[in-house]
């Protein structure tokens with residue numbers, strides 16, 4: 001979605017696009033000297049959720065200019081990107097042998113450099129000098145009474161330049177003070193817990209599980225952990241020169257660094273780095289913030305050409321930026337951080353790769369070390385278990401095992417759905433289509449290829465062209481559609497519309513193409529060709545509320561059969577980037593809040609200033625069986641596209657007390673909405689959430705009939721045909737395998753119901769049913785063929801997430 005043209009503004013932030021390729025070109029929190037404008041962080045997070053959920057977003061038409069995309073993937077792709085296992089799991093034999101060798105040589109290698117590198121003391125000397133000046137300056141600031149307002153409205157009295165968020169938390173409860181990670185001042189600026197408040201403010205205290213702004217507290221936690229990782233590497237490796245170390249949206253963090261001539265980092269280094277990191281954690285080193293003038297920064301980092309580059313590049317002459325210290329490490333950084341390293345109870349190095357300074361292959365090669373950390377070591381154990389489980393459930397693996405889909409070099413990023421995969425695809429689409437029928441949506445069909453004039457009108461040509469596949473036809477420029485919205489505007493505008501027709505709900509399963517970078521493609525999660533359950537509602541401003549309520553109802557209906565729960569985030573107007581009428585915005589946001597409060601009281605959050613420039617939006621995050629969050633559904637108000645396409649409807653005219661069409665033309669509001677997002681990506685999510693054990697209604701393999709011996713093959717075939725004719729995916733296993741083997745095969749293939757038939761069944765026109773996961777060895781009770789069929793049809797109709805016949 002809005003990814004590429006946001007990239008230019010993602011100069012720095014706590015957050016970091018998950019995509020390696022993009023991380024390579026982005027400067028980081030560790031290098032950016034600008035004040036962390038909240039907007040930047042949010043744009044970054046948007047860019048990332050856009051990446052994660054590429055297909056959910058309506059349409060990108062922002063006016064932010066687009067930076068050049070990198071020509072190639074400059075870093076080794078993450079396991080998620082290329083399907084390879086994380087290094088720790090790869091080639092265990094080789095690793096073990098190496099480990100032994102390394103340990104021998106490692107015995108003589110001390111854990112830390114001794115003496116420590118000279119720049120440690122030089123850096124600290126400058127730091128101490130300026131810190132003393134700063135502390136003196138702080139002590140001279142006026143101590144005045146201030147009022148701190150907590151989210152629940154409670155007011156606490158404090159003193160300016162003395163009271164810190166941490167002291168307030170301690171005043172409430174020690175457990176709270178120990179749990180929180182970061183504070184947020186005036187709903188806008190993240191604030192170190194031990195940084196004194198300067199004036200009266202609103203204050204929120206966030207812990208590791210606070211969902212605000214896509215779990216920004218976690219990003220702070222992982223960002224802080226990157227410092228600890230950097231510190232460990234500086235303490236351990238000769239010539240370690242730190243580059244860039246951001247947190248990752250998908251969790252964890254990395255640090256890029258160069259090491260003394262020729263030294264690289266491998267799996268054998270992980271334990272040593274972790275050990276030094278543990279020391280840093282044990283020392284509970286406070287994170288201290290200090291603002292320094294540019295010339296002092298250059299002096300402080302004179303040993304490090306990368307940090308020098310960032311200072312020269314990002315800090316204007318005559319201005320200053322901040323550094324943070326933890327233990328011996330002083331790093332160029334805007335913060336904020338956890339109060340001290342002791343908060344990072346558990347830290348593990350998870351993988352490594354190489355990269356380039358600034359992501360450019362012409363520059364120095366970096367060693368990139370990835371880590372994961374948690375405030376509680378139990379969470380690390382859970383995380384490691386989760387990684388194992390996630391690997392087992394990888395949709396690319398299951399897709400291959402169950403023959404659902406495949407890919408070819410001949411069309412990268414475009415799935416080939418195999419017969420079994422297409423069954424799932426069709427069932428999903430049929431489900432949504434039946435809901436459309438019931439909910440007043442009309443399906444439309446619009447072209448795949450449009451003249452660039454359409455994209456110029458919609459704004460895509462100016463802002464999104466690089467993500468589109470373009471082609472010349474009869475000397476005119478055309479492009480494949482990356483989204484359906486402009487086509488639906490053309491349909492709306494194909495004749496005069498009356499207020500009586502509104503709301504008009506156009507739905508389309510149109511094939512969309514987006515030119516995702518090849519390095520970013522990953523199974524069904526990141527593709528170039530996909531279909532959304534996309535719809536656009538054209539309505540009056542007064543109809544927005546009702547449409548929102550029905551959209552919620554629709555969402556609940558769709559997510560329920562998968563056992564998904566969801567959370568909603570409301571993205572509000574960014575004061576620096578918006579179009580339209582302020583009153584309309586305010587009214588729309590108030591409506592959305594009201595709808596959220598009615599639909600999911602207390603279970604939604606606000607993503608401040610995160611709206612696209614054309615209207616506020618709701619993002620729906622699913623939680624799957626592994627408790628992972630996926631952004632799938634989106635509902636987005638759009639005040640811009642109707643303007644750009646000059647869409648209008650004839651409003652009512654008051655005639656003799658009643659309203660008739662014939663009044664003045666008015667502008668409709670457009671609502672973009674999708675529930676599954678891209679069908680491809682949704683299938684990936686469901687595959688992983690169910691571990692390939694499809695609920696009956698969605699299963700491509702519903703009933704298999706197994707004859708106990710050759711004489712019953714004919715009966716098995718008859719039964720299977722009866723079920724097939726009734727609309728179920730049924731088959732008879734007529735192979736020559738043993739009965740035991742056939743049952744085993746059926747279980748592995750995840751057939752929901754396995755029916756065994758022999759003499760008794762034939763005589764009684766019955767079947768012996770076992771369910772997919774039944775461990776029963778002997779025979780189960782026989783059921784009449786018709787009775788079983790009736791139950792199965794009911795089970796399918798009910799879309800039950802559980803495939804049990806006795807439940808219907």
Ligand SMILES: [Zn+2]
Pocket residue numbers: 057058059483484485536672673
């Ligand atoms: Zn749209």
Ligand SMILES: [Zn+2]
Pocket residue numbers: 029030223224227324333334335336337
């Ligand atoms: Zn930092």
